[in-house]
Amino acid sequence: MLRFRFLPFCPCPTSSLLSSKTTFSTSRTPLLLFRKLSSQMGSYTTSSGSQLSSSKLLFRQLFEKDSATYTYLLADVSHPDKPALLVDPVDKTVDRDLSLVKELGLKLIYAINTHVHADHVTGTGLIKSKVPGVKSIISKASNARADRLIEPGDKIYFGELFLEVRATPGHTLGCVTYVTGDGPNQPQPRMAFTGDALLIRGCGRTDFQGGSSENLYKSVHTQIFTLPKDTLLYPAHDYRGFTVSTVGEEMMYNPRLTRNEAGFKGIMENLNLSYPKMMDIAVPANMVCGLQDVEPKAI
Numbered sequence: 001m002l003r004f005r006f007l008p009f010c011p012c013p014t015s016s017l018l019s020s021k022t023t024f025s026t027s028r029t030p031l032l033l034f035r036k037l038s039s040q041m042g043s044y045t046t047s048s049g050s051q052l053s054s055s056k057l058l059f060r061q062l063f064e065k066d067s068a069t070y071t072y073l074l075a076d077v078s079h080p081d082k083p084a085l086l087v088d089p090v091d092k093t094v095d096r097d098l099s100l101v102k103e104l105g106l107k108l109i110y111a112i113n114t115h116v117h118a119d120h121v122t123g124t125g126l127i128k129s130k131v132p133g134v135k136s137i138i139s140k141a142s143n144a145r146a147d148r149l150i151e152p153g154d155k156i157y158f159g160e161l162f163l164e165v166r167a168t169p170g171h172t173l174g175c176v177t178y179v180t181g182d183g184p185n186q187p188q189p190r191m192a193f194t195g196d197a198l199l200i201r202g203c204g205r206t207d208f209q210g211g212s213s214e215n216l217y218k219s220v221h222t223q224i225f226t227l228p229k230d231t232l233l234y235p236a237h238d239y240r241g242f243t244v245s246t247v248g249e250e251m252m253y254n255p256r257l258t259r260n261e262a263g264f265k266g267i268m269e270n271l272n273l274s275y276p277k278m279m280d281i282a283v284p285a286n287m288v289c290g291l292q293d294v295e296p297k298a299i
């Protein structure tokens with residue numbers, strides 16, 4: 001019999017259901033099967049507890065049901081200030097998210113966007129009006145307004161932890177993916193917040209806002225599929241109830257991105273999706289990070 005211990009703040013969804021002291025046993029045969037699947041799919045390994053977790057990262061995946069959007073809360077809880085950031089906050093759920101930040105004793109320092117969303121209004125502007133000192137972030141390539149305009153290779157620090165910026169255009173011209181740092185004190189496995197570039201078993205549409213199926217194919221293959229296979233993938237949306245995937249899993253099972261470029265292009269040209277209902281409101285609002293929703297005195 002073997003025993004495994006899961007440590008606190010592990011970013012993997014299964015372990016988040018377990019307490020920091022949870023242990024469990026398994027027999028030899030399932031373990032061997034699990035190891036085989038892990039090596040094929042870049043799933044979680046069980047060889048070392050320290051590989052599974054960071055003692056510093058607090059991580060929460062939050063959901064906004066009307067637009068099926070995920071917002072992510074990350075914080076360095078080993079730092080005295082517990083600095084935190086929100087990735088892709090939504091206007092409708094700002095109060096919920098800020099209550100959580102307060103309850104957990106975190107100091108929100110950034111509200112960051114993966115891109116100019118077309119289906120919902122970002123919560124960034126509202127957050128800035130409610131929490132003085134929070135800085136908004138979006139890519140320079142998006143041509144949107146924010147306190148900090150990031151470029152590929154930039155690092156966004158919160159305490160000792162950081163997110164690295166990768167350009168992943170294709171859904172929109174300015175899409176970026178934020179990847180947790182590579183280094184001894186950074187979370188393992190790594191985590192990538194892919195916005196709409198890569199969805200679980202899917203990807204963002206490419207038919208507006210400077211979208212391009214050629215660019216998206218290149219972005220995913222050069223900037224996401226080159227990450228370690230056990231990198232956890234957290235998209236901005238899911239319409240079917242999935243919450244997380246891995247690079248290895250998407251490389252094997254993504255029905256669009258496992259095709260060659262011509263096959264991918266053919267799929268993307270024939271999606272026949274209707275335009276997002278909120279598009280005419282959301283895009284102008286998000287070009288200024290939702291700031292026009294804020295009372296002038298609070299800006």
Ligand SMILES: N[C@@H](CCC(=O)N[C@@H](CSS)C(=O)NCC(=O)O)C(=O)O
Nearest residue numbers: 118119196202203204205273275276277
């Ligand atoms: N019905 C929704 C919009 C659904 C949609 O178009 N989703 C986008 C991401 S938000 S712009 C997308 O890229 N979907 C890809 C796919 O394959 O579904 C609405 O009206 O808001």
